[in-house]
Amino acid sequence: MAELTINADDVRNALNDFAASYEPTGGDRTEVGHVLTAADGIARVEGLPSVMANELLRFENGTLGLAQNLDTREIGVVVLGEFQQIREGMEVHRTGEILSVPVGDGFMGRVVDPLGQPLDDLGPIEAEGRRALELQAPTVTERKSVHEPLQTGIKAIDAMIPIGRGQRQLIIGDRQTGKTAIAVDTILNQKANWESGDPEKQVRCVYVAVGQKASTIAGVRATLEEQGALEYTTIVASPASDPAGFKYLAPYAGSAIGQHWMYGGKHVLIIFDDLSKQAEAYRAVSLLLRRPPGREAYPGDVFYLHSRLLERCAKLSDEMGAGSMTGLPIIETKANDVSAYIPTNVISITDGQIFLQSDLFNANQRPAVDVGISVSRVGGAAQVKAMKKVSGTLKLDLAQYRDMQAFSMFASDLDPATRRQLARGERLMELLKQPQYMPYPVEEQVVSIWAGSKGHLDEVAVDDVLRFEREFIDHLRRKDVALGAIGSTGKLEDDTLEVLTSEIEEFKKNFEPSGKDGVAAGNEEHQAIDEDQVAQEQITKQKR
Secondary structure, three states: OOOOOOOHHHHHHHHHHHHHHOOOOOOOOOOEEEEEEEEOOEEEEEOOOOOOOOEEEEEOOOOEEEEEEEOOOEEEEEEEOOHHHOOOOOEEEEEEEEOEEEEOHHHOOOEEOOOOOEOOOOOOOOOOEEEEOOOOOOOHHHEOOOOOEOOOOOHHHHHHOOOEOOOEOEEEEOOOOOHHHHHHHHHHOOHHHHHHOOOOOOEEEEEEEEOOOHHHHHHHHHHHHHOOOHHHEEEEEEOOOOOHHHHHHHHHHHHHHHHHHHOOOOEEEEEEEOHHHHHHHHHHHHHHOOOOEOHHHOEOOHHHHHHHHHOOOOEEOHHHOOOEEEEEEEEEOOOOOOOOHHHHHHHHHOOEEEEEOHHHHHOOOOOOEOOOOOEEOOHHHHOOHHHHHHOOOHHHHHHHHHHHHHHHOOOOOOOHHHHHHHHHHHHHHHHOOOOOOOOOOHHHHHHHHHHHHOOOOOOOOHHHHHHHHHHHHHHHHHHOOOHHHHHHHOOOOHHHHHHHHHHHHHHHHHOOOOOOOOOOOOOOOOOOOOHHHHHHHHHHOOOO
C-alpha cells in the first residue's frame, strides 16, 4: 500500500486557485419576517432586524406596508392597502426603499392616489423621476422673503388678506362655510396666467383631498375640467373609504409632487383639504400602534406632523432657481372654536389665516370672510401697489362699521355722520360679496374697491351695488380705459384716477336704479324699537 503524503504548499495553492476562480451562484442573504398579528390596518411583524424607519415592506400577497414602530422584537407596520388579506405567519420582505412617489409634468390633469398611482382610468403616467415623501424642507439660506403676489381672484382676500408666493395661508372655519370654494376659486384664477405661456406667471396647482366623500372629489374634478383648469392641476385623492395610512400620507405625496416643480424654478399652489382629517387619521394610526396618547388623544408629535409638511412651502432664493410653493391648508372647526388643539397648532405654523364665519355665511355674506380676526402676516409685502393704495383703510372702515352697527341696533336717533358711515359700510359689505367660480382679475378688483372706499357708491341703493359694479366694469372694458393701465403696471397713477373719476360720474348719470332701495346715504330712517322686540332684533341682526 502506497504511503499517503500531504504537502501543505499544494493544499494552500489549491485553495488559492479555487478562491480566485470561485463565482457565487446567487444564494444572496435575505431577511424574511413573519406576521405575528394583523388587524385594523396595522400588522406586527417579527424579524427584519435591519429594517429602516419609513421603509416600504412587501407582504407575501404583494400588499405594501410602511415600517413605523421599530421595537426590539417586532415592527409595527401600517398596511397600505387591504389588510383583510394579511394572515398570521405570512412572509414579509424588505424592499430597501424609503416611501417615494413618481413626479413630473405627466401628473398635470390627472387624479392619483397617495402612492402616485392613477385613479382616473386614463392610462399610466409617464414620470420624470421619483421623490421621497419625507423630504427635508428648504433651509433658511435657501429661501427668499415673500415678495410676489398670488392672486386668489376674491376681492375680500386680495384686498385685506393678501397672499404672496411661498406663503402658508390657513383657511379655517366650520363645515359648510365655503372653505373648499375659496381654494377652488384660487385654482380657477390661475387660468389666465397659465394661458399666457409665461413661465414667470404660470402656477401649477396641486389639490390634496383627504378624507372627503368620493363624490365631493369627483365634483371638484368636474368643476376644474369644466372651467378649463384641470390641465394645470394635479389631484391627490385619499377619500373617506381609504385606510388611515393613506389619509396620513396623502399631503406628503402632494407636497413631493409640488416640490419637484418648485426646485425646477416653477411656481406651485398646493391645497390641503383638509388637515383636520389627516390629524385624525394619524391619531388612529398612532393609537393602533400603541403609542402613548396626549391632549385630545393625539400623539405627542402631531405638531411635527403638520410643521414638517407646511415648512416645505417656500419661496426659494435665486441660487436655488427662484421657484415657489404656496400652501393653503384647510382646517375644519367645531362651533367656530379656533382655540382647539389642531386649529391652534396650524395657526401657529402658518403665515396667517382666513377665518370663515358661519353666521356671515348664513346671512348670505359669501365668501364669509371675517376680516376682524383674519390676517396675513407676510402677504402685505407682496400686494399689488394699486390694491394697497385703494384698500389701505378698508379693514378699518369695516371694523368701525361693525361697531356702529352693533350700537345702532339700540339707538333711536343717529347723527348724519353715523348714518353715512353705516350706509358706506353696508355698501362695502355688499361689494365684497362674490359668486362662486367667478374670480375677478386684479385690475377689476382695484376699480371695485376704489369705487366703494372713496364713496362713489354711497348714492347707489344697496340692492344695486353689485349690478352697478358689474355694469361699470363692462363700461370701462368697452371704452378700453383704465383697466389695461392698472393690469399692465400694477399701479394706480394720478391720471388713471382722474379718468376713473370722470368715467364713474358719467356712468352714474345713465345708471338706472332697480327701485327696490333708492335711499341715498345719510337719509335712512332709523326707528326706535320696543323693548319686547330687542331680543328678536338681536337674533335677526348680526352683532359683530
